[in-house]
Amino acid sequence: xxxxxxxxxxxxxxxLRSDARGGTQKLIEHIDSLEHGYLMGFRDSDAIGIIVSIxxxxxxxxxxxxxxxPATLATGFIADITDRVRSWAxxxxxxxxxxxxxxxxxxxxxxxxxxxxxxxxxxITDVDGRxxxxxVTNLCGQPQRLDRAYSRRGRCEQRIKNLKDLGLAKLPxxxxxxxxxxxxxxxxxxx
Numbered sequence: 001x002x003x004x005x006x007x008x009x010x011x012x013x014x015x016l017r018s019d020a021r022g023g024t025q026k027l028i029e030h031i032d033s034l035e036h037g038y039l040m041g042f043r044d045s046d047a048i049g050i051i052v053s054i055x056x057x058x059x060x061x062x063x064x065x066x067x068x069x070p071a072t073l074a075t076g077f078i079a080d081i082t083d084r085v086r087s088w089a090x091x092x093x094x095x096x097x098x099x100x101x102x103x104x105x106x107x108x109x110x111x112x113x114x115x116x117x118x119x120x121x122x123x124i125t126d127v128d129g130r131x132x133x134x135x136v137t138n139l140c141g142q143p144q145r146l147d148r149a150y151s152r153r154g155r156c157e158q159r160i161k162n163l164k165d166l167g168l169a170k171l172p173x174x175x176x177x178x179x180x181x182x183x184x185x186x187x188x189x190x191x
Contacts, residue, residue, distance in 0.1 A: 032104040049127040076114025
C-alpha cells in the first residue's frame with residue numbers, strides 16, 4: 001500500500017473527536033505525538049465572549065447548512081481565532097484564561113457562534129444571544145469544513161443516548177447471562 005501525499009503511512013490516519021471534557025492538554029499532546037488528527041472541544045473563558053464580540057467581519061466565515069449552502073453571517077459565524085488567542089494571552093493572562101504555549105505547535109482554535117434553536121436556553125458562556133462553541137484541531141482546512149467534521153460526533157452521542165433510553169443503562173437481572181440477553185435485545189432494537 002502506498003503512502004499518502006504527505007508521506008505518512010495510511011495506518012497513521014486516525015481522526016479523534018471529543019467534546020470539551022475530553023479535550024484535555026495531556027490527551028491532545030498524546031494524540032499529536034502519535035501523529036493522529038484531532039477535533040476536540042475546548043474550554044472557554046470570559047475573554048472568549050469578548051473575542052466573539054470584537055471579531056472583525058473579515059475573519060468571519062459563513063456556517064454551512066446541512067445541505068452545504070452557506071448561512072448568512074447574521075445567523076452565525078465561524079472563525080479561526082488562534083492568532084487572536086495567542087496575541088491576547090501575554091497581555092491579559094487572568095482574563096483570557098487560555099495559553100496555547102503548552103500545547104502542540106500546530107494547534108488551531110476555531111470558534112462557532114450562532115443563534116440557538118427556538119426554545120433553547122442560553123448558557124452563561126453565550127454571547128450576544130449566540131451559542132458559542134470552541135474547538136481545537138491540528139488539521140488544516142477551512143473552518144467551515146472542520147466544523148462539519150467536528151459536529152459529526154453528535155451522531156455518536158445521540159446513539160449513546162438512544163441506547164440508554166432503550167434500557168442499556170438499566171440492567172434488570174442479577175445474573176450475567178440474563179443481562180447479556182438484555183444487552184443483545186437492546187442492541188437489536190436499536191439496530
